[in-house]
Amino acid sequence: MTEERELPVHMRRTTFxxxxxxGEMREGPGIARVTTMFGHEAWLVTRFADVREVLGDAERFSNSRVMEMRRPPGMSDMTDEELAQARAGNLLAHDPPDHTRLRRLLTPEFTVRRMRRLEPRIREIVQEHLDAMERKGPPSDLVADFALPVPSLVICELLGVPYADRTEFQERSTRLLDLSVPMKERMRLSRxxxxxxxxxxxxxxxxxxxxxxxxxxxEHGNDVTTDELIGIASLLLIxxxxxxxxxxxLGTLALLRHPDQLALVRDDPERVDPAVEELLRWLSIVHSGTAKMTTTDVEIAGQHIGKGEVVMLALPAANRDPALLPDPDKLDVTRGVMGHVAFGHGIHHCLGAPLARMEMRIAFPALLQRxxxxxxxxxxxxxxxxxxIYGLTKLEVEW
Structure with missing residues (x-):
């Protein structure tokens, strides 16, 4: 069962x-007062420079404090102990120094050098799923047969999660991230x-x-609590x-609707890295990331914001800002501009970005060549x- 709610403006899309x-908000005031899905008032920041400023300043814009704000409807029955357990180990729910301590444990495992050791296995996984698609023959649901199982198997092997459990945890995580699912149901799934x-x-x-x-x-059993281990592993799995x-x-659909761009990704290995960056920027599948709470009076886009107010970020609008690059609404896989905020920015920049980039660099051309x-x-x-996280529930394809 889902609840009938209005989709917040920062989550609204017209296809891609x-x-x-x-866009009008970004080109106008750059910031606006909005109501979140949970009925709270917040400031929505839309310009690239302002979004980067907020993301880069964990001292004035706190992740931790916003998690301590009054509970949304449906969470009132959670005990203080359960809330503390829910936050433990979740890097997105902490500021320094707790965030620094937790992230330091994980950073060595997600370096580009470490990720390269995974490359042969990722290529195997991609080819195995393409073989299975070919054997079964068209039509195929690209989400169920390729896009979802490839990264699921990679993260399961990396973390040590039984792949046999994938259907169970995938269904749970999909509903946990679905904001139209009633909060009580999402709390049950969280437990x-x-x-x-x-x-x-x-x-x-x-x-x-x-x-x-x-x-x-x-290596770190004495440095982290059991609750923190549970939280770290849960975040990485989802x-x-x-x-x-x-x-x-979504990236495959975008390329299929831009056949000239698709041909470049399929046929020219040197285009693949720039294409991945451009797709990340252009699609910006994470609508806003974690909300922040101001720890002092601040000014963003000329707007005074008092201490203790909630600030949210419109990442798709920021990544389509003409201040970032010319003609930002056009998909152009040849440019591959770095510096976008699809992975965030600052201390909460996505830890798994090197892994995600590698999976996409391997998967897109392999799929299109096969x-x-x-x-x-x-x-x-x-x-x-x-x-x-924006995306597709199903994408039926043939060949």
């Missing part, structure tokens, strides 16, 4: 594009998810393997498959509008 209202990860952490503590969970237990999966699905006549069968694919 943020709605015109967001289920935590119980599942608590079991995996307990097994790793009893006998640590060579995966990341095992490494954390062996973020590690949801984001890349939706980039692969099926050069790939095409969409439905006129209008099914977009997941109310989800924290």
């Amino acid at each position: 594009d943020p709605v015109a209202e967001l 289920e998810s935590r119980a599942y990860m608590a079991d995996l952490v307990a097994k790793a503590q009893a006998e640590s393997g060579e995966d990341m969970l095992g490494m954390l237990v062996r 973020a590690g498959h949801e984001t890349t999966a939706n980039m692969l699905g 099926f050069p006549d790939l095409r969409v069968t439905a006129e209008e694919p099914d977009f997941r509008s109310f989800n924290v």
